Amino acid sequence: MLELAILGLLQESPMHGYEIRKELTAKLGAIRAAISYGSLYPTLRRLQAAGWITEAAETPASAEEVPALTSRRGRVVYKITADGKERFAQLIAQAGPETYDDTGFGVHFAFFARTDQATRLRILEGRRRTIEERREGLRDVLGRAAERLDAYTLELQRHGLDACEREVRWLEELIANERSGRAPTVPQPGTAGGRRDNNSPPPPGESRKERP
Amino acid sequence: MLELAILGLLQESPMHGYEIRKELTAKLGAIRAAISYGSLYPTLRRLQAAGWITEAAETPASAEEVPALTSRRGRVVYKITADGKERFAQLIAQAGPETYDDTGFGVHFAFFARTDQATRLRILEGRRRTIEERREGLRDVLGRAAERLDAYTLELQRHGLDACEREVRWLEELIANERSGRAPTVPQPGTAGGRRDNNSPPPPGESRKERP
DNA sequence: CGTGCGATGTATCGGTCCGATACATCGAGG
């Protein structure tokens, strides 16, 4: 999962470890806590050894630009390689069971903008299936095994069941949206300020903008 | 976490590994997938080495009861020791940061029937705090960093934010319920059938009530 | 009658990821 996330992130722009962590924390904040350095750095080294990423020199512009702003000293900036992009495409498209658990789905979903519509649909439906099964499991327990469990445990199951039903509905909307049309956003009033297509989804052949 | 869950479960009755897994899967189904044998068995051995649990002989009733029903052969049944109960009490009451993450909170909550009210309140409030912080983080991202993120990522954040708000409301109800009165259940019509006291929890002091 | 299949049951191994910890630099504010 971390591998996929890093590869996906580095396609936007080269970054060093600390930055990767921050960006990932922002992007995946909804599904998991900040990723640990204890897994980040070893993974970066693994990816580099495999040739998916390389170190990029840190020299800012051309030559004797006196920096003064930031004294990039020990920072190690990584950029993705051509092999790395290939690897990402393979990872993002293939769907094993781990693709549908909470974390796996979240990571895949966070990079939907780099995925083709067929894959998006497949993943959304797989996730729905998974959640539906979880939901059925909870209903079973609440129905059949309710006498064996204490009130707190039951309340926990009810809350979980509610979350499942809600997520299934959310997925239904996304699937419908995905099938007929291409707008990713579910209409939903009054949460954040501006809603506006920002960086539109140019999934397969993309050009990335950066600061000019 | 696994340690706490096993200790808690074994207070209800002695069990073997397979059974522990099944019960735990039922009890914690709302918050996590089935626990792996790859962590269960090593943990059982660790708990046994520490003296929190012991093997219990499998002999069914008294003597030459011809079994014929089940041929309990290799099953290893564990029971909790006095030290184990003490350990459980210590683990369930003390609250570190890991007590408030999704899994940690879920396990603690699932054993609320064996916890005193003060601890329950402390944990519920800590969890609320944690979720509120996560919620603020998501609001920040949706507000300030929205332009930098693609529509799918934003949708993920919105869904996460919604889940946070919902959980905070759920926790509020539980806290209010806990403070004034002692009924664990939030009134909520029409989900499961019978509600009724089952395996009574006589943990430290309190007695559990249910509808008479 | 056998034969295979699904549930029950115990166990290990490699790998991923986390939490704690260490250490070094830099800019800002007291």
Add this chain to the structure above:
DNA sequence: CCTCGATGTATCGGACCGATACATCGCACG
């Protein structure tokens, strides 16, 4: 001046997972 918080890289032990192996039992199907 000096500490504090943000930035930044890195390691270590431990928790937990997923795959795998292996053995027994009862039952259904041929």
